Amino acid sequence: MGSTITEKILAEHCGKKVVKAGEFVEPKVDIVLSNDVTAPLAIKEFRKIGTKKIFNRNRLVLVMDHFTPNKDILSAEHIKFVREFAKEQKIKHYYEGGNVGVEHVLLPEKGIIASGEVIIGADSHTCTYGALGAFSTGVGSTDVAAAMATGKIWLKVPNSIKFILKGKLGKWVSGKDIILYIIGLIGVDGALYNSMEFTGPLCKKLTMANRFTIANMAIEAGGKSGIFIPDEITEEYMAERRQKNYKFYTSDKDAKYIKTIEIDCSKILPQVSMPFLPSNTKAVKNIKKTYIDQVVIGSCTNGRIEDLRIAASIIKRGKKINSNIRTIIIPATPEVYSQALNEGLLKIFTDAGAIISAPTCGPCLGGHMGILASGEKCVSTTNRNFVGRMGHIKSQLFLASPAVAAASSIKGYIATPDMI
Numbered sequence: 001m002g003s004t005i006t007e008k009i010l011a012e013h014c015g016k017k018v019v020k021a022g023e024f025v026e027p028k029v030d031i032v033l034s035n036d037v038t039a040p041l042a043i044k045e046f047r048k049i050g051t052k053k054i055f056n057r058n059r060l061v062l063v064m065d066h067f068t069p070n071k072d073i074l075s076a077e078h079i080k081f082v083r084e085f086a087k088e089q090k091i092k093h094y095y096e097g098g099n100v101g102v103e104h105v106l107l108p109e110k111g112i113i114a115s116g117e118v119i120i121g122a123d124s125h126t127c128t129y130g131a132l133g134a135f136s137t138g139v140g141s142t143d144v145a146a147a148m149a150t151g152k153i154w155l156k157v158p159n160s161i162k163f164i165l166k167g168k169l170g171k172w173v174s175g176k177d178i179i180l181y182i183i184g185l186i187g188v189d190g191a192l193y194n195s196m197e198f199t200g201p202l203c204k205k206l207t208m209a210n211r212f213t214i215a216n217m218a219i220e221a222g223g224k225s226g227i228f229i230p231d232e233i234t235e236e237y238m239a240e241r242r243q244k245n246y247k248f249y250t251s252d253k254d255a256k257y258i259k260t261i262e263i264d265c266s267k268i269l270p271q272v273s274m275p276f277l278p279s280n281t282k283a284v285k286n287i288k289k290t291y292i293d294q295v296v297i298g299s300c301t302n303g304r305i306e307d308l309r310i311a312a313s314i315i316k317r318g319k320k321i322n323s324n325i326r327t328i329i330i331p332a333t334p335e336v337y338s339q340a341l342n343e344g345l346l347k348i349f350t351d352a353g354a355i356i357s358a359p360t361c362g363p364c365l366g367g368h369m370g371i372l373a374s375g376e377k378c379v380s381t382t383n384r385n386f387v388g389r390m391g392h393i394k395s396q397l398f399l400a401s402p403a404v405a406a407a408s409s410i411k412g413y414i415a416t417p418d419m420i
Helices: 005-014 039-049 073-089 103-109 124-132 141-150 175-186 208-221 232-241 305-318 334-342 345-352 402-411
Strands: 031-035 060-063 093-095 118-121 135-138 159-166 194-199 225-228 259-264 271-273 281-283 294-297 326-329 377-380 396-400
Touching (some): 005 225, 031 039, 031 103, 060 073, 103 334, 124 135, 124 208, 294 402, 305 334, 377 402, 396 402
Parallel strands (some): 060 093, 118 135, 294 326, 294 377, 377 396
């Protein structure tokens, strides 16, 4: 019996020829990640262990992205605490202020992570890096503390579900629509502690931005990880950002999967995830007219330059954002911000009446930069729409692609670009 890509990566990091699903292993980690929310607890637990230095100062990444710029005294104190630890440990990859970006966009962009690696992070959307053919997963702060000390993580090898993506994407359909459709199909626990492996002829045509979006939301189906088989598009992306060697793995033809799901993506229409679960998905055309108060375009799911280009192309057509709508554009990193500025995208947004934010997670987790009041409705390109996720427990959050979000900002209700 052959091995999946996930099993192969974990086996090599354990120094074994083979590992199998269900086996408990202790692989070496290539990158350990934490942020301003989760790092303070990890650091406190690390100090309790009694270890004076982390296992490798170049392999811990600390990104102060959730409440940046500091939204209050508590967030400022948290960041100060982490900053002092980073200086004490001489951490190479510490990001704050003008060089900070949303972590799951920033790390691939800077070439910090690579194909074939094992990455853990005290953030559930660490699964994003599976888009590059890496095993990446979110863990707790105490697990991060242990990995900071030992350079290893203890985990169970996940079973794998194979998703075979076929067909040609329709107009305005993107990776966000694909993953929302999949989560709606299998449910928020449909891939519980499984690796969601994406393959098939359509995958070879998906841009890296679309792959990052799909892998990012594997956790919303309960997945331990999401992963793509690396190919020529992955190679091109890696070659631009990474100097050192990286390794491409693939799954054997006789690898074992607990389930295989084929999806004809040509039948997927622009999707929206209705409150209050990511799995509560419908095609936009099948929902009644829903007026909204706010639109957010950004986050680790859809804050890349490709996402902003799509949004700008639609907003430019509409010319003016609906006067009843607050539209917040959040470029995910300084590089994305700079690109958007140089390409004239930010001018399109501001001329239309949008608000441009500094790179931040901000409203995604109800932090700041767009908190909802009671009864307000928001269309967002973020990844979760639980009760109170973006503010008041009586607010409502609708998840969608940048195309649907941009069109909705023009119309004032949930819409597709064809409705402009």
